[in-house]
Amino acid sequence: MDPGPPPEARQNPEPDPWEKLHAVVRLPEVRISTAYLLLGCAWILGSDALVESLAKNHPMAAMLHSFKGLNFIFITAALLFVALHRSFGGWRKAESLRAAELIASSEKFRELSAGLQARSEDKRAELAREIHDEFGQRLTGIKLKLGLAEKILDRRDDRELNPLVDLVVETSALVDETIQAARRVSYGLRPETLDKVGLAAALEEEARVFTERTGIPCQLSVGDMSDPLPRPMATAAFRIFQESLTNVARHARATEVAAACAMSGGCLTLSVRDNGTGMNPTLAEAPSTLGLLGMWERARNAGGHLSFETSAGEGTTVHLELPVDPHPRETQAA
Incomplete structure (x- = not known):
């Protein structure tokens, strides 16, 4: 009993030669080349027959016969022009589409970049206001309380509190430096002058x-x-x-x-x-x-x-x- 073809052959049958030929014929370059060939042959045969019929009784028979020699060059140049025009036309169309896509992408990128810069500036302005208002006010309050503590301590006769007074003065100076640093950070984020003045x-x-x-x-x-x-x-x-x-x-x-x-x-x-x-x-x-x-x-x-x-x-x-x-x-x- 014949076991038949192996499983690999049953899973991957050999393609039909006619199907392969049909697939090749359907290729655009094959169809275009065939059309060019048929048109070229028809042109050459028809023009040669016309020249032969005219040359029998035409006084410029020699010039008409020379046209038969140039006929092949004419048809080749014409077919070459059509082929190149079609090829470069497709290339130019593709380049035009590509340029349009690049312009559209560049415009979208510009809008995105502008939007990101706008949101970044808004966020910087918000942070600058918070640093200037919140931190500035709180630090100023701390400095005022330290000044009050310094005055209270100065009124006491106990000289043992002098180190504490010095500490309060140093802390007040540190608060002043922190206020200046907060103002510099706030200015760096978004100068208040730009929006107000x-x-x-x-x-x-x-x-x-x-x-x-x-x-x-x-x-x-x-x-x-x-x-x-x-x-x-x-x-x-x-x-x-x-x-x-x-x-x-x-x-x-x-x-x-x-x-x-x-x-x-x-x-x-x-x-x-x-x-x-x-x-x-x-x-x-x-x-x-x-x-x-x-x-x-x-x-x-x-x-x-x-x-x-x-x-x-x-x-x-x-x-x-x-x-x-x-x-x-x-x-x-x-």
Whole structure:
């Protein structure tokens, strides 16, 4: 009794040759090539027959016969053009779709980045208020109570309490230092001046704090700032100014900084120039560090343009232009 084919053969039967051929014929390149071949043959045979019939009684028979030799070149060039046009047309369409997807992805990323910056600034402002109000008030209360305790102890005639009085005085001085530290942390998170007074006052305060902290003079010239500036624009300009000064303090080895800010024709311009060693021209053309990328991203999210001008030994200039939008989008950095 024939046991039949092994189990492997029953599970994986040999494909039918006609099915394989049918699968090959269904390929687009095979069908297109076959159509080109048939059309080319029909064209050559038909044109040759036409030339032969005309050449018998035509005075320019020699020229018509030369056309038969060029006919193959003509049809080959035509078929090549159709094939390349089809191929490159598909490639161009794919590239166009890819470019559109990249633009859409870039726009979504920009909106996401702007939204994250806005929420980050809101959170920083909230923390700054809590530190300034809650911690500041509680520390001030502690200082007042320590002052009261010092006065009470001073009224006593017992000199043995002098060490305790000294301890109270030292603790009061420590509270003063803690209050100053809380104010610095609050200012670093979100300067109160920016929201209550405006961009010009915040820039002047930042320049003063920079000079006190680093010893580098920062001359700030503020022009006409009478027009109202949307909060996202003011925040972007302030943060870019702040990061510019940070870069000067860390990397520039500068001895002075000159900055200018003004509004003209519905556009806010801000420039920060130092006389330091300059920066790498590659970074100026294509920022790649986190600080520079953050500045560039803030300017872009606010709808502005940021540029860097630098040369070795002659310092760096940061130039910002922000067109003022009276109705900024909520997703912009706040």
